[in-house]
Amino acid sequence: MTKPIHCDILKPTEFNLRCCADYLRRGEVLGVPTETVYGLAGNALCDTTVRKIFAVKGRPFIDPLIVHFSSIDEAAVHVDFSDCARALAKQFWPGALTLVLPKKSSIPDIVTAGLPSVAIRIPGHRIFRSLLDQVDFPLAAPSANPFGYVSPTRAMHVKATLGERIPAVLDDGPCKYGVESTIIDLRNPNMPAILRPGPISASALGIKINVDSDNATDKDSQLAPGMLTQHYSPKAKITLFPHSSGAGVVMPGSAIVYNKKPPKKALQAHTYWLSENGDLEEIAHNLFMVIQKLDQAGYTQLLIERTQETDIGIAVNDRLGRSATQSE
Ligand code: TXA
Ligand code: MG
Numbered sequence: 001m002t003k004p005i006h007c008d009i010l011k012p013t014e015f016n017l018r019c020c021a022d023y024l025r026r027g028e029v030l031g032v033p034t035e036t037v038y039g040l041a042g043n044a045l046c047d048t049t050v051r052k053i054f055a056v057k058g059r060p061f062i063d064p065l066i067v068h069f070s071s072i073d074e075a076a077v078h079v080d081f082s083d084c085a086r087a088l089a090k091q092f093w094p095g096a097l098t099l100v101l102p103k104k105s106s107i108p109d110i111v112t113a114g115l116p117s118v119a120i121r122i123p124g125h126r127i128f129r130s131l132l133d134q135v136d137f138p139l140a141a142p143s144a145n146p147f148g149y150v151s152p153t154r155a156m157h158v159k160a161t162l163g164e165r166i167p168a169v170l171d172d173g174p175c176k177y178g179v180e181s182t183i184i185d186l187r188n189p190n191m192p193a194i195l196r197p198g199p200i201s202a203s204a205l206g207i208k209i210n211v212d213s214d215n216a217t218d219k220d221s222q223l224a225p226g227m228l229t230q231h232y233s234p235k236a237k238i239t240l241f242p243h244s245s246g247a248g249v250v251m252p253g254s255a256i257v258y259n260k261k262p263p264k265k266a267l268q269a270h271t272y273w274l275s276e277n278g279d280l281e282e283i284a285h286n287l288f289m290v291i292q293k294l295d296q297a298g299y300t301q302l303l304i305e306r307t308q309e310t311d312i313g314i315a316v317n318d319r320l321g322r323s324a325t326q327s328e
Pocket of ligand 1: 037038040115143144179181
């Protein structure tokens, strides 16, 4: 990359939103808050800007980007909606659901890694929506972390890792969900498949999911190129232990992370928790923040409890599994 630039953390005032919209019109890429994680946003229809997104993240061009629209009508200019896709869009957008649909030629091939399909969503976050309303193009936005690292749920996470490469991050505090959107493959509307579990669970979707291609892995690289089994990896080695069990022997340099606050008598040094009482939404909300905090505190190993395999807990276990793979 070229020489470091100064990155401003901007509060989402009307003035700052107008400045950010100007940056985007000029082809810049910015950190933006969403209801899932912070995104690295830029003009999805501009080849040069999309290349900049890949460069800033250090992401390989084989891993396609999600495109964010302000309305279904705007999206319909660029993708083919089946009846099933339209029904899901009407029910869950704006929100944490991404649909993979056949693309039209107006979406540059670089966005989709040359695939004939594109992943799209209409975000629910007020600030992101306001930006989309101010510009007349959709925004490509992967999570705003260096490729392979933990996703950011705070503006300071973005500044700490990508701050020398982007001019600004809009700061609207912690992200509501804390894990990325649910991705559904709808290229064949008769066989919807979950490519990535997220805040909207399979049961909430209310459609029959094709389980054969559920949880795509590296071997399905054409199907979900970015769902690598190794991902979300901090510097510290992550080791998982079963839900509702103990962490076993704790070595020096290790931190233990439980789902909920342990009783006082069981509290030892280097013990942390993701929620007060085991609430799944709270666990998801805090997951990436706690991993980043402990990683930066210099722990060399994080022993993390798996969570309940229901609702958003499925997404939490998915991310934990991927973050642990590299170190096992
Ligand atoms: O919540 C989210 O989805 C966040 C916020 C910023 O919107 N974005 C996000 O983007 O998580 P990213 O790029 O970090 O993850 C997108 C995933 C990748 O695994 C990518 O491979 C997959 O979506 N993907 C994108 N386009 C695809 C396509 N055409 N077909 C299959 N998978 C696709
Ligand atoms: Mg990501």
